[in-house]
Amino acid sequence: MSRTQKRFTPLDRLFHLGLVVTFLIQSVTGLGRLYATTPWGGSLVTLLGGYEHLLQVHYGVGVVMTLGFLVHVGHALVCAVRRGWFGPDSLVFSWQDFRHFGENVRWVVGKGEPARLGRWSYWEKFDYWAIFWGMPILAVTGIMLYHSVETSRYIAGWGLNIAGLLHRAEALLAMGYIFLVHFFMGHLRPSAFPMNPTIFTGEMTTEEVQEEKPAWADDLKRTGLWGDGSGKTPSLLFKTGYTVFGYGAVAIGLYLLVNTLILMGQTGLH
Known part of the structure; x- marks a missing residue:
């Protein structure tokens, strides 16, 4: 039995699972509504119960996602107070991250050694903090658009137009980043391929x-915390489950991304 190291707590894994599920639902329902007038978008709308049904699902899951985000923010603040805002276990950027980035750039071009990374690499921190500026934008603009009549009592009509553009742009940016960069760095890069199980098992x-x-x-x-994991090998059932789920998420994400890029090129919708 090989030794393992604790990496993610059960709560960390639960937050991630909730984010994956809600993000995929939001991607499917949002793109279905955005491209409802196209054959591909229309098929999504029909498959998922109709245009108005997609709106209700999109808004409801958006509320769940936002509440989960707020709970996570509270949890992260508690952890930051207990462990410190900076340090080897912190997800806050430091000058060391910029140094590590420079070292890896030099390593890629054959001018040095790779950076000696800590618990959180600079790209993992970027992944994490991207949510913190994306989620508030999506949540606020989504509420404004769903409650457009009430919102129009306080802002001019052009404000709703801007909210719609921001919501759409941020959603497409988030999907592009998650489905291309995050999936690759998490599971498809050579050192992680064919599947990085750490976020599912919590251990490396x-x-x-x-x-x-x-x-x-x-x-x-x-x-003195070296090798403090359980050391257990995941059961075949659990391994099969997270592999199917993980690659299912990757496949859905790439399917949505490819079709969106095709439609953006064909119709000019963006």
Whole structure:
């Protein structure tokens, strides 16, 4: 039995699972409504119960996503107060992240060694913080658009037009980033392919930690937490479940992205 290292708590994994499910639902329902006049978008609308039904689902799941985000923000603040805003376990950017980025750029062009990464790499921090500026924009503009009559009592009509453009642009940007960059970095890059199970199991092998995050490994050894995972191999049923779910999410995301890019090129909708 190989030794493992705790990476994500059960609550971390639950937050991630909720975000994956709600984000995919929002992507499908949002694109279905956006491209409802096209054959592809119309098929999504028909498959999922009609244009108005998609609106209700989109808004309802959006509320759930926003509440989950607010709960996570509260949890993150508590953790930051307990552990400190900065340090090896913090998700807050530091100058070291910019140094690591520069070191990896030099390594890619053959001018040095790869950066000795800590618990959170600079691209993982970017992934995390991207949600914090994207979610409020989507939530606020979504509420404004859904309650357009009430909103128009306080702002001019052009304000709703701007809200619609912001909502659409941020949603398309988020989908493009998640379905291309995040999926690749999380599961499709060579060191993670064919599936990175860490977000599902919550643990990494100590060999993986030593290779991918040597600075974190040094910190864990120094504090006596090295190899504090369960060391258990996931059951075949669990492994099959998260593999099917993970690749299902990747497949849905890429399917939506490819069709959206095709339609944007054909119709000029954006």
